[in-house]
Amino acid sequence: MRKGARRMSETVSSGLPAHAERHHVGHGPELRHHFEEAEQQHEASTLGMWVFLATEILFFGGLFTAYTIYRSFYLPGFEAGSRLLDVKAGAANTAVLIGSSFTMASAVHAAQTGKRKLLVTCLILTMILGCVFLGIKYTEYAEHWHEFQVPGLHWDSAATFFKNAPNGSVELFFCFYFFMTGLHAVHMIIGLGIMTVMLILSWRGRFAEKYFSPIEISGLYWHFVDIIWIFLFPLLYLIGGRYQ
Amino acid sequence: MTGHVVSMRLYLMIFIALLALTALTTAVAYVDLGEMNTVVALLIAVIKMSLVVLFFMHVKYSSGLIRVVVLAGFFWLAIMLTFTLADELTRGWTGNPHGWGPAISSSQKP
Numbered sequence: 323m324r325k326g327a328r329r330m331s332e333t334v335s336s337g338l339p340a341h342a343e344r345h346h347v348g349h350g351p352e353l354r355h356h357f358e359e360a361e362q363q364h365e366a367s368t369l370g371m372w373v374f375l376a377t378e379i380l381f382f383g384g385l386f387t388a389y390t391i392y393r394s395f396y397l398p399g400f401e402a403g404s405r406l407l408d409v410k411a412g413a414a415n416t417a418v419l420i421g422s423s424f425t426m427a428s429a430v431h432a433a434q435t436g437k438r439k440l441l442v443t444c445l446i447l448t449m450i451l452g453c454v455f456l457g458i459k460y461t462e463y464a465e466h467w468h469e470f471q472v473p474g475l476h477w478d479s480a481a482t483f484f485k486n487a488p489n490g491s492v493e494l495f496f497c498f499y500f501f502m503t504g505l506h507a508v509h510m511i512i513g514l515g516i517m518t519v520m521l522i523l524s525w526r527g528r529f530a531e532k533y534f535s536p537i538e539i540s541g542l543y544w545h546f547v548d549i550i551w552i553f554l555f556p557l558l559y560l561i562g563g564r565y566q
Numbered sequence: 567m568t569g570h571v572v573s574m575r576l577y578l579m580i581f582i583a584l585l586a587l588t589a590l591t592t593a594v595a596y597v598d599l600g601e602m603n604t605v606v607a608l609l610i611a612v613i614k615m616s617l618v619v620l621f622f623m624h625v626k627y628s629s630g631l632i633r634v635v636v637l638a639g640f641f642w643l644a645i646m647l648t649f650t651l652a653d654e655l656t657r658g659w660t661g662n663p664h665g666w667g668p669a670i671s672s673s674q675k676p
Contacts, residue, residue: 365629372632376639383643390647391654413592417585424581427572427622434571538624545622552614555588556607560595563603 352533364535371539375546382550385505389498389557399491402484403499404562406471406492408462412559415458416551422451423548426541433534438527441537445521448544452514459507466496473497499558506554509547516540570627580621587614 357363393400429444470478473493484492520540523529529537591610599606620626625636 365632368628369632369635372635372639376635376642379639379643380646383646386643387646387650391650394655409592409595413588416588420581420584420588423584423618423622424577427577427580428574431572431574431577542623545618549615549618552618553611556591556595556611560591561604561607564595565598565603 367535371542396491399487400495401562402487403492403495407559416555418455419548422448426544430541433529433537436531441524449517
């Protein structure tokens with residue numbers, strides 16, 4: 323290992339002994355000593371985040387697979403359940419999340435170009451939009467509770483009866499609805515926590531043109547959560563035969 | 567210095583495209599296309615995802631290594647979906663093998 327690292331460091335040397343160059347010259351404290359250069363450190367952070375996101379794809383993927391299978395088994399029940407959801411709220415939330423992804427991307431841009439005030443503003447906007455999303459989601463959940471559409475806790479078979487849907491199939495749809503949107507909402511809450519940390523660090527001026535990896539990889543997480551919703555919205559709200 | 571700086575203009579264009587596609591997918595849901603409703607909805611979702619991944623998540627400007635990891639994530643998801651569906655959706659294609667009792671045929675999908 324050490325030999326390999328040594329050899330790599332020598333390839334980028336500029337006359338100085340590799341050892342001296344590695345430890346002192348020409349970079350701030352943000353470059354950790356086990357990396358040769360900022361570029362490599364940034365690449366390693368990004369790669370690590372993508373490996374994590376690959377596990378997240380499969381984490382949500384299990385739910386998406388189960389949803390697909392049970393939807394094919396109980397199509398009438400899933401379509402009936404889907405029509406009980408509020409499309410306007412779902413579409414509004416999609417727009418809100420896309421907006422937050424835009425402000426997040428702008429935050430990365432601000433960090434890359436060293437604009438601290440813009441960075442802080444963009445992070446605050448991202449967090450506000452994240453909270454708006456959770457607020458709209460909360461009103462939807464409250465409505466489902468009010469309408470006896472929460473399986474296991476507050477469910478009324480008579481209130482959700484559909485003559486074409488087999489017994490329990492609408493309930494099954496709502497189980498998927500709550501698990502999928504609930505898991506997504508948990509990710510949103512974690513994302514807001516990450517954004518809070520990023521906001522504090524940005525406020526203190528920790529990021530600049532040379533060092534913005536934490537903003538970039540927090541952004542990757544935020545965009546990933548947005549992508550999950552991009553699929554949840556049509557699968558849960560839209561493809562249940564809205565035209566009927 | 568590190569990484570590619572994407573212009574705000576491009577971010578704004580992607581943002582508007584994503585909003586337009588959201589409006590489109592919502593509108594199409596109210597038109598009866600039969601089974602194509604699901605296909606169109608998923609197609610639009612995949613386009614939206616691609617825009618987010620390529621531009622907001624900078625994969626378009628990333629190294630080959632990162633692209634491979636991104637593709638690996640989706641590839642494994644595809645394995646999970648394909649193999650599971652290949653089992654579930656083809657169970658009715660053939661009759662039960664000789665000697666299998668009615669208990670099995672009656673437990674086929676409801």
